Amino acid sequence: MKSRVYIISAENLNSAIETIFNQFYKEPLKNKRIFVKPNMLRAAQPEDCITTDPKLVEAVVDYLLEKSALVTVGDNPIPQRVNEIETAKLCGFYEASKGYFKNVGRFIKKLKIKHRLIKELYVSRDIIDSEMLISLPKFKTHALTFLSVAIKNQFGIIPGGLKLKLHYQCPTLDDFCNLLIEIYNLKKPGLIIVDALNVVDARGRRYRLKKLIAGTDGWAVDYVCALIAGLKPELSPLLRIGLKKNLFDPKEIEIIGELSPIKGFAIPFTIPFKDFLAGIGSRMFAQIQSLWVPAFELNLCNRCNSCENVCPTRAIKYYKIDYKRCIKCYCCFEVCPKNAVKRKIKIV
Numbered sequence: 001m002k003s004r005v006y007i008i009s010a011e012n013l014n015s016a017i018e019t020i021f022n023q024f025y026k027e028p029l030k031n032k033r034i035f036v037k038p039n040m041l042r043a044a045q046p047e048d049c050i051t052t053d054p055k056l057v058e059a060v061v062d063y064l065l066e067k068s069a070l071v072t073v074g075d076n077p078i079p080q081r082v083n084e085i086e087t088a089k090l091c092g093f094y095e096a097s098k099g100y101f102k103n104v105g106r107f108i109k110k111l112k113i114k115h116r117l118i119k120e121l122y123v124s125r126d127i128i129d130s131e132m133l134i135s136l137p138k139f140k141t142h143a144l145t146f147l148s149v150a151i152k153n154q155f156g157i158i159p160g161g162l163k164l165k166l167h168y169q170c171p172t173l174d175d176f177c178n179l180l181i182e183i184y185n186l187k188k189p190g191l192i193i194v195d196a197l198n199v200v201d202a203r204g205r206r207y208r209l210k211k212l213i214a215g216t217d218g219w220a221v222d223y224v225c226a227l228i229a230g231l232k233p234e235l236s237p238l239l240r241i242g243l244k245k246n247l248f249d250p251k252e253i254e255i256i257g258e259l260s261p262i263k264g265f266a267i268p269f270t271i272p273f274k275d276f277l278a279g280i281g282s283r284m285f286a287q288i289q290s291l292w293v294p295a296f297e298l299n300l301c302n303r304c305n306s307c308e309n310v311c312p313t314r315a316i317k318y319y320k321i322d323y324k325r326c327i328k329c330y331c332c333f334e335v336c337p338k339n340a341v342k343r344k345i346k347i348v
C-alpha cells in the first residue's frame with residue numbers, strides 16, 4: 001500500500017487538523033492515551049521558527065479533547081538554565097496544552113537497540129508507553145542531517161542531557177543517522193503533522209508557507225519535506241541511508257496536494273568538506289558539553305530526596321553524586337523543586 005503524504009493549506013488551522021484526522025485516523029479516539037510531541041528543542045519564541053508553533057499544538061489538543069482522548073503533551077529539551085516546564089511556558093506549549101503538559105524527563109526506562117556503538121538507551125516512559133504518538137515536528141534545517149523533520153523529531157524521546165552524550169558517542173554522521181533510525185523504530189508515530197507555517201532557512205531568511213505536511217510514515221514525510229526544501233533526497237544523509245537499507249521506496253509515496261519547492265531555500269551545507277566540518281563542530285560541541293555535570297547547591301536543598309528517587313543509575317546518595325555512575329540524564333535537575341541542582345564544569 002502506498003504511503004500517503006498530505007500537503008495542506010493551514011489558513012484555517014482547525015479545519016486543516018480536522019481534514020488530516022479524517023484522512024489518516026478514523027478510529028474512535030475516546031479514552032485513547034495519546035502523546036503529543038512537538039519539537040521543544042530549547043526555550044525559544046514561536047517567531048524563532050526552531051520549535052513547533054504553539055498554535056498547531058493548541059489546534060491538535062483541542063481536536064483530541066473534543067474527541068475525549070486522554071492527552072499528554074511533552075518533549076525533552078536540551079539541558080538549559082530553565083527547567084522543562086519553564087521552557088514549555090516560554091515556547092507557548094504550556095498554555096497551548098490546556099493543562100495537559102507533562103515533564104516527561106522525570107520518568108524514564110531503559111530499552112535495547114541494535115546499533116554498532118550503542119546497545120541500550122534511556123527513553124521517556126510516557127512517550128514509549130502511550131497508545132499513540134502524534135509527532136508535530138518543525139520544518140527546519142539541521143547542521144548534520146540538513147533537514148530536521150519527522151525522523152529527527154523522535155530524538156526528543158531521549159531525556160535532556162543524554163542526547164548530548166549520544167552525539168558524543170556517535171562520532172560519524174552515519175553512526176548518528178543510524179542511531180536516529182533506531183530511535184524512530186522504538187516508537188513510530190501514529191500520525192505526523194509537520195509545522196511548515198513559518199519556516200526559516202540556513203541563511204536566516206523567513207518564509208510564510210502556512211502549510212502542514214501530514215502522513216503516518218516518517219520516511220515518506222521526510223522525503224516530501226526534502227522535495228519542498230529543494231534538497232535532492234539522495235543528498236540528505238538520513239534519506240540516503242533509508243534508501244540504502246530499503247526502509248522506504250519513493251515510488252510508493254503518494255503526494256496529495258500541491259508540491260511546490262521553496263524558491264532559494266538554503267540548507268546548511270551542500271558540499272562534502274562543509275559536511276565534514278559540520279561533523280567536527282558538532283563533536284567539539286558535544287565534547288565541551290560532556291564536561292558539564294550536575295552538582296548540588298545544598299544551601300538551597302530542602303532534603304526532599306526527589307533527586308535520589310528519580311536517579312536511574314542510583315548515582316545520588318546522601319546529597320552526593322557518584323560521577324562514575326552518573327549518565328548525565330539531568331533527571332535530578334528536572335525534578336528538583338528548589339532549583340538546587342545546577343550544571344557545573346568538571347575537569348577530570
Ligand code: SF4
Pocket residue numbers: 294307310311312313314315316321325326327328329330331332333
Ligand atoms: S545524578 Fe542521576 S539523575 Fe542526576 S544526571 Fe546523574 S544519572 Fe541523571
Ligand code: SF4
Pocket residue numbers: 296300301302303304305306307308335336337338339340341
Ligand atoms: S531534589 Fe533538590 S531539594 Fe530535593 S533533595 Fe534533591 S537537591 Fe535537594
